[in-house]
Amino acid sequence: MTTTPGDSTEADSAGDPPGDLAPPAETSEHSGQPQASSLSGERPSGVRWMVLALGSVVSFTLYLHRYTWGFLKADLGQEFGWDLVTLGWLDSAFSISYGAGQVPAGILGDWFGAHGLMTVAIIGWSLSLGATALATTVVSMGACRLMFGVTQAGCYPNLSKITKNWFPVGFRTSAQAWMATFAGRMGGAMSTVLLGTVLMGWLELSWRAAIGVLTGFGLLVGLLFLLLFRNSPAAHPRSNQAEADLIIGSDPDARQASRSRVSWSKLLKHPTVLLLMARCFLSTFxxxxxxxxxxxxxxxxxxxxxxxxxxxxxxxxxxxxxxxxFSGYAQSWILIRTGRPRLARSTLGFCGKFTAMFIIYLSLQQNNPLMIVLLLGLTKFFADWGLPASWGAVTDIGGRNPASVFASINTVGSIGGAIAGPTIGWVIMSFSSGEQPDAAGWQALFVLIGVVYVTCASLWLLIDCTRTLESATPEQSA
Structure with a gap:
């Protein structure tokens, strides 16, 4: 679906915040959208902002829990005597089950809606995280990692469905940027701060006790999602008809809150889907x-x-x-002013990954740990421009089945993550001079990541998000 400059007009006139980046009101007459006030005679309720906050908390918790593993690996290796390759395979255990669960979770989300499935997922992955504190062997830890992956698999495909059903077209990319990228990455950032600096450092808890605290937080989030979320504005007791009209007016497909099915033959032959799969593989790696x-x-x-x-x-x-x-708002800005989704998605995706390649190579010239992580922070600032761009492209081409499309793409990305674990461990050890990892091994890894970045950037030059699953040719406006 191509976004036009008028796609978010009602959002602004209804009193939404500046993030909607709506054009002047007179453009709405050309957008094909009904004015919310003319349909229901009332001001749209603001339940979608509660949904945005709730989705952000879920995404925050997902990464809060997921990134504990990277911080604990050094302790686990020392406690159980596991080498880097073994730890890499435990990385892959998560990625394998995470990838395997993507498509089933996406189909279930498109069929039944996100409410029940996401509640089960949040509670399930929280309990799986807690179980890692009880594991004492490679087999038991691997089983915990497998269960953790499969229960987390349903989150982002169904967050894609949530943005489709709860937000007007003009704000979806920004909503995805807040939920998937900002909240998720901040959850990952706070994971190491809470686990390492606060719980294990200041409070001097064991890693097992610290994991127990984070598990309890996840269970609380699952309960909140169960109580506060519904699959669509029409199903939510606090949302009025004007809010539903605001969303459906910009995209009639949003009316289909559930029970829609994707054509897998079209999906697996679609050139844009295949390119997005390759992009996701490299980015996840x-x-x-x-x-x-x-x-x-x-x-x-x-x-x-x-x-x-x-x-x-x-x-x-x-x-x-x-x-x-930044990427989410930049894409919304470009979309509002040009009506060209391909320009918005591909520009941010290409420039971000290409710039990230240069900065990660610059970090190789540094020895000070603080300067290195600052440069890595700048690397991630640009590299993650591609995440909202990818989410936006999936929503553009997915029609009524964004969860299934997202899941298929994320499955391939999970394969990249599964391959990355043992591959990274092997690269570090192969280029190190002895039996222990050294500077040469880590430098080889950074060089490899730079090559992956520039390859990923080149794919954005070919990705055309105006070619929906229902269309055979790109739209002229792209």
Whole structure:
């Protein structure tokens, strides 16, 4: 679906915040959208902003829990005697089950809606995280990682569905930037701060007790989602008809809150979907550096203490959070003024990854740990421009089935994550001079990530998000 300059007019006239970036009111007569006030005679309710906050909390919690693993790896390796390759395979256990669960979770979300599925997922992954504190062998830890991955798999495909059903077209990219990128990355950043600096550092809790605290927080979030969320404005007791009209008026597909099915033959033959799959594979591969290896790099190679490693590891993730929000608003700005979604998505996606490649290579010239993580933070700021761009492209082409389309793409991304774990461990050890990882091994890893970034950037030159699943040719406005 192509976004036109008038897509968010009603949002502004209804009193939404400046993030909607709405054009002048007179453009709405050309957008094909009904005015909310003319349909229901009342001001739209603001339940969608509660949904935005709730989705952001869920995304925050997802990454808060997921990034604990990267920080604990050094302790686990020392406690159980596991080498980097073994730890890399445990990384992959999560990625394998996470990828395997994507498509089923997306289909269930498109069929039944996000409410029940997301509630079960949040509670399930929180309990799986808690179970890692009880594991004592590679097999039991691997089982916990597998369960953790499959329960987290349904989150982002169904957050994509939520943005489709709860927000006007003109604000969706910004909503996705806040939920998926900013809240998610900040959850990852706070994971290392809370786990390393606060719980294990200041409070001197064991890693098992600290995991128990984070598990309890996740269970509370699951309960809140169960009580406060509904699948669509029409199903929410606090949302009025004007709010539903505001969303449906900009995209009639949003009326289909559930029970829609994707054509898998079209999806798997669609050139844009295939390119987005390749992009997601490469981006997820590169992201494993920050998910699972930067804490170990600081602790082992740079000999940073646990308290400092906690907040220093958060810097790159905070950079990614800010980059994602910038990208979301930049895309909305371009869309409002040009009506060209391909220009918005591909410009931010290409420029971000290409710039990230240069900055990560610049970090190789530094020896000071703080300067290195600051440069890695700048790397992530630009690299994560591609996340809202990818989410926006999926929403553009997905029609009534964004969760299924997102899930299929994220499945391929999970394969990249699964391959990355043992591959990164192998690269570090192969280029190190002895049996222990050294500076040469870590430098080789950074070079590899730069190559992945520039390859990923080139794919954005080919991605055309105006080619929906229902269309055979790109729209002229793109």
């Amino acid at each position: 590169a992201d494993q550096l920050f998910v699972s290896w930067v804490p170990m790099y600081l602790l082992l190679e740079k000999e940073v203490d646990v308290k400092s490693a906690g907040w220093m590891t958060a810097i790159p993730l905070a950079g990614g959070a800010m980059g994602g929000v």
